[in-house]
Amino acid sequence: MAIEVNGKTLETDEEGYLVNLNDWVPEVAEIMAKEDGLELTPEHWDIINFLREYYEEYQIAPAVRVLTKAVGKKLGKEKGNSKYLYALFPYGPGKQACRFAGLPKPTGCI
C-alpha cells in the first residue's frame, strides 16, 4: 500500500502505517485523517506531537494505558482519560493516532 503526499508516494504496510518513519511530514497526518473522515484540530495535534516526542525519546510507541497516563500528566487530568482520547481518535488513540504520527503500531496492541 501507499499514500500520496505532496506529489510523493510513501510506502505503507498492510494496515496503513508508514514503512519509513523518516517519510513523515505533517501532511501525512492530514491525509490519513481525511481518509478516516476526520478533520484534525489542535487537540488532535497535541496527541500526535506527544506521540512523536515519546517515540523520539523511548524508541517505542506507548501502549494506550501508558499514553493515557502520560497525557494526563502533561496536558492535564481532563485529557488523560480514554473517553477524551477515543472522542478524538475513534479507531483507538493508540492505533489511529500512531498511524497519523507516522509511528509503528504500539507495542502490545494486538
Next chain:
Amino acid sequence: MSEEIKKFLYLNRRAPYGSIYAWEALEVVLIGAAFDQDVSLAFLDDGVYQIVKGQDTAGIDMKNFSPTYSALGDYEVTKLYVEKESLEERGLTVDDLMDLKWEDEDEDWAEKDSIILVSREELAKVIEGQDVVFSF
C-alpha cells in the same frame, strides 16, 4: 480482568545485540505489563550490557533500543535487579549503567531508582520468590 496478581521475573542473560533475545524480551515485558501483574527484570551475565549507557549501534545496522528501558517505569515495571558479580566480572560498576528511574504517581511523580543492585545469593532468593520466571 485478573483474578490474582502473580510475580513475574524476566531474566536477561545475553548481550543486547548479535541476537534478538534482548529486544524480544523487552517487547514481551512491555506487552505483558498490560496485564496488571507484578513484573520485575533481572540482568545478569552478559545481560548487564543491555543497560550500559552510551550505546551506539551505528556500525552494526541495528536499532539502538536502549532508550526503551527508560520507558519501563511508565509501564509500571519498577524493579530492575542487577547482579553485582556479573558487573564485576566484566569490569563494570553501577555507574556504567543507565540511570533508570520511575515516577511515583502517589508521591507527586517523585523520581525513584529502578535499579536494585543484588549479589548472586540475593538474586537467587529473588528468583525463589517468583511465581513465573522467564529466561532470555
